[in-house]
Structures are given as C-alpha cells and as structure tokens.
Amino acid sequence: LKLLLISRELNVIRVRFHGRGGHGVKTASRIVGAAAFSAGWQAQDSPIYGAERRGAAVTAFTRMSQEPIRERGVIEQPDLIIVGDETLLADPGAGVLVGQEGASGVFVNTSSAGQLAEEFSIVPPVVTLDVAQMTLDCVGRASALSVGLAAAAARLGGAIEEEQLLAAAEEELASLGVTVDVIEKNLLLARRVYAALAPIVLRSREPAVTDEIWIVGEIEPPGGAPSVLAAGNAVHRRTGLWRLQRPDIDYDLCTRCGLCFVLCPDGAIAMDEEYPVIDYDHCKGCMICAHQCPVRGILRHREVRSW
Numbered sequence: 001l002k003l004l005l006i007s008r009e010l011n012v013i014r015v016r017f018h019g020r021g022g023h024g025v026k027t028a029s030r031i032v033g034a035a036a037f038s039a040g041w042q043a044q045d046s047p048i049y050g051a052e053r054r055g056a057a058v059t060a061f062t063r064m065s066q067e068p069i070r071e072r073g074v075i076e077q078p079d080l081i082i083v084g085d086e087t088l089l090a091d092p093g094a095g096v097l098v099g100q101e102g103a104s105g106v107f108v109n110t111s112s113a114g115q116l117a118e119e120f121s122i123v124p125p126v127v128t129l130d131v132a133q134m135t136l137d138c139v140g141r142a143s144a145l146s147v148g149l150a151a152a153a154a155r156l157g158g159a160i161e162e163e164q165l166l167a168a169a170e171e172e173l174a175s176l177g178v179t180v181d182v183i184e185k186n187l188l189l190a191r192r193v194y195a196a197l198a199p200i201v202l203r204s205r206e207p208a209v210t211d212e213i214w215i216v217g218e219i220e221p222p223g224g225a226p227s228v229l230a231a232g233n234a235v236h237r238r239t240g241l242w243r244l245q246r247p248d249i250d251y252d253l254c255t256r257c258g259l260c261f262v263l264c265p266d267g268a269i270a271m272d273e274e275y276p277v278i279d280y281d282h283c284k285g286c287m288i289c290a291h292q293c294p295v296r297g298i299l300r301h302r303e304v305r306s307w
C-alpha cells in the first residue's frame, strides 16, 4: 500500500534504459512495461536507435502510471536510469545522465562498483550490481542483459511484484522465439537480480500533463542517435568502449606478417617498427584479427572494464 501511495503521488514513473546494441535494452523496457500493465498500471514502452549496429548506444523508455499516459517521445526527466554498460557513462554522446538531477536513482551494471558517483558526477543515489556476471552464470552469455536489466528496473521501481516480472519476461521472450530452456535460465536470472536489490524511494515530481498529448523531444536525442558533427569526427568517438572482448597480441608468437593490420575492418591496428599495435580507443573487439592470425598469436580476453 505504501508503494502504491508513493506511486500515486508520483503520478507517472519514468524509467530510461541505456545499453548497447545486442544487450536487449528494448526488450528490457518492454518486459517492464508488460509487467507494469499486469500490475494494474497503464504502461508505455519504446526504444530509440541511432546506428543499427551491435555495440552502438541504444536507449529505451518505459512509462507507467495510474492515469492515462499522454506523454510521448524520449524521457528527458527520468525517475530511474538503468545503465546496462558502465562505459556509456564515459561517452557524453550517449546522454546517460541527461536529466539526472531529478532522478531518484541510477542503476549501473558493473563488476567494479568503485567510485562511479564521484568519477562521473552522478547526483542521485547509485545502485550497482554485476548483472553481466549473473547473466553469464545463469544464461551462459554475459551480453544477454534484457531480463536482468528488466528485473533491476522492476525491483528498484517498487511497483512490480516478482511474479508479474516473471510472467512478462516469459511472455516476451517466448514471443521472440526464445527456446523454453533459455527462457527458464532467464527466469532464474530474473529471480536472482530481483532478490539482490531492494526498492528505492522514488521522489515526488510534478504531475504529468493529463489534458493533452505531450510530445517530448526537444533535447538532443540521447544515446540512440548521437550527432555526427563534422567530417573526420570518428577519431574523437571512443568506439573502443563498445568492445566486449579484447584482443591481445602475444609478441612472442607474432611473426610480423601484417595480416591483422590489413584485415582489421576499423583500421585499429598499426604496424609500429614492423610489429602490430592495437589502438584500443577504436578497436571494437570484433576479433577478426584473432581469427585471421595464422599463428594464433592474438589472444581473446574478456574486456573487464565493460564487463
């Protein structure tokens, strides 16, 4: 009852998800929307994409309200920010912290809780959990974050019961053609994430507009559609932050054949005094170099900063 009263006072709860292509951020927003609907809320969910590419920044939104939701478009003033990949915090173009001042909490999937608030000047309380590791343990793929992020949002928002979350996750994954076995693994993940977190106290906001449709979208589209400002700007975008796996050259094995230098699709390998050197600011971790190296001289490691 207390949660319901808080929620009614809030009028509408706005959740903004940030992740990368392949994380399942859109699915996460959809699961939360469906779960909220089954919990008796009116709900709305939508994604925004920029580059339709695995690893590119993606943003998704869920609104839930006890009243008709007349807002549309991006959420500028979120109550809850869910960050699927901490490296997005280091990319100003991703807009993760847009409107953070009025938010009640920022959730970050990270293996290193560290000093995120200080490092990135995060104003609201920061909640962290290594959802990627939990996903790896339960599902077998650290990047399949949709259910884990949905569970975090559902739990922190305090408006969705565990059973409603599980039912929504099961229905959404089934609609995507996910096998029963993988769905079961995801439901285990959902239970674990839900149990690991506690609801945060949502701050009261100005009531939502109720008498007309309100299209929100005056700000720069966050994350999903980063602006291309000028020719040659790519060097300034640290696309290496997309990387999930890190190639490391074993110089004892390397024969200096130069194949990796030639075949890297992003020009992220230079030949320095005949040895290849990887530019980690722009290597996206496709691992083509590792596959093509004839002496298997490029090792594959998990990118610990991202995961």
Ligand code: SF4
Binding pocket: 249, 253, 254, 255, 256, 257, 258, 259, 260, 261, 276, 292, 293, 294, 295, 296, 297, 298
């Ligand atoms: S492909 Fe392998 S052996 Fe050839 S330069 Fe690159 S790391 Fe060295």
Ligand code: SF4
Binding pocket: 247, 263, 264, 265, 266, 267, 268, 269, 278, 282, 283, 284, 285, 286, 287, 288, 289, 290
């Ligand atoms: S993983 Fe290798 S081929 Fe792929 S972007 Fe990085 S250096 Fe280039």
